[in-house]
Amino acid sequence: MKLEIKNISKTFDEKMVLNNFSMEIEKGECVGLIGPNGAGKSTLIKIISDIMFPNNGEVLLNGVKVSKLKEEIGYLPQYPNFFHWMTAKETLMFMGQLSGLKKEGLLAAIPEILAKVGLKDDENSKVSIFSGGMKQRLGIAQALLHKPSLLIMDEPVSALDPVGRREVLNLIKEIKKDTTILLSTHILSDAEEICERFIIIKNGIKVEDAPITELLKRNSNNQIQLTITANDLNWLDTVRSLPYVENVEMIGHKVKIKVKSIEKNKNKLLESALMHDVNLTHFEMYSETLEDIFLKLVVQK
Template identity: 65%
Template sequence: MKLEIRNVTKRFKQKTAVSEFSMELETGQCVGLIGPNGAGKSTLIKTIADVLHADEGEVLLDGQRISNMKREIGYLPQYPNFFPWMTANETLLFMGQLSGMSKQKLLAKVPVVLGKVGLTGEENAKVQTFSGGMRQRLGIAQAILHAPAFIVMDEPVSALDPIGRREVLNLIQEIKKETTILLSTHILSDAEEICERFVIMKNGKKIEDTTITELLRRNTRVSVSMEIAPKDLQWIQLAGELPYVKKIEVKGSKVEFTLENPQQQKNMLLKTALNHDVDIVRFEAGGRETLEEIFLNLVVGV
């Protein structure tokens, strides 16, 4: 199956939350939709799940409008809203019947799904007694109960404490072996851990769509990075006058030098620093930017 998002635009009064957004998602992928708060991620996720309707454009699954294929989509909202007085078992039976599953099928399927999300033994516990991580696992259970081809998740771990976050991340790692996942998040380390492909949003628009390998490859540094003691920061001004230094960026005690020919001139720069008794904490030639640095450059321009 293929999920196609074609030029989707969604407005709320005078604000455009998603603007002419297009992408495709193939079966077997785990894709991270990442961007800062307010980028339009949640609006896009809800449009894909057919909770919201696009003002322009369309969402297709296997060439058909998503409204006709909703049974093939599992949806985990950012804050799953369950009846607190229901048990986990009752919640899934209720949600399954809303999805059109027969009671007979549900009686067989619910215990299996509860086991898959690590809630065996909690079948008869009321939802109001659940921790945040347990509620999120129950949310994932209702999303996969009807065996959908695709699961869309809206910020699945952002509201959880470290223990609950780790539980849910481990669960997503297991689920992605069996189904296709699109999840939104602004927590870059989570996306880096579980997603093979990144789609980055800014101001409702797609600004990047790539794999993490390609993203890091394209952001290989051709500069020299140096971390020096605070007492030696005045040396930076002198280094800026060297003929082979094209640009200097200072971020606290970290200094990044763009050189005309890094391979040949990195040792010259190091020698100059040592000749001026600069206390060097760290020296690195080349290397790659972290995902966080790349993200900031893309969405903030720092």
């Protein structure tokens, strides 16, 4: 099920929240949609899910308007809202019938889906006693109940404690084996663990769209990270003047230095430090993380 988002724009009270936004997701992909708060992630997800309508543009599934294929989409909001007096089984029965599924089919499907999300032994327990992680897993169960081709999740782990987060992350890893996923999150370490491709959004505009391997390769060449003491900060003026140094970035006592060639220049840089009697407490080849790239794209520009 191919998802195409074409030139979507959305305004609220004359404020542009999404500005001519386009992207595509191929069948079988697990894509992370990341951006700072207010970037337009949740608005975009609601438009894709046909919960909200854009001012301009269109959303297509296999070339058909999403409004005509809503049954192919599973949607998990950031805060799933359930009736606490219902049991897990009753919740899924209620949600399934609202979606137009027949009772007979639901009676067969609900035990299977509860087992898949790790709630097999809790089908007759009331939602009121569920932990945050259990509620989120129940939310995933209702999103998967009608066997959608595309699963859309809005901040699925941001409100959970570490145990709940790990439960849900492991579940998503299993689900993505046979379901296309679009996942919005601001917890970048979790996104990096799950997603193979990232779309970065800022102020309603797409600023990056690439596989994680390409992002890391493109942004991690020829960098060295070292830690020095406050007494050695003057040495950085010398470093900046070295012909093989392209950039010096200082964060506290940590220094990131980009050189023309790691293999040719790392020893020269170390020799310079020793020559100037610099007290090096840390020296390593540095590879940027997804968080580094994210901050560079959405904060430092």
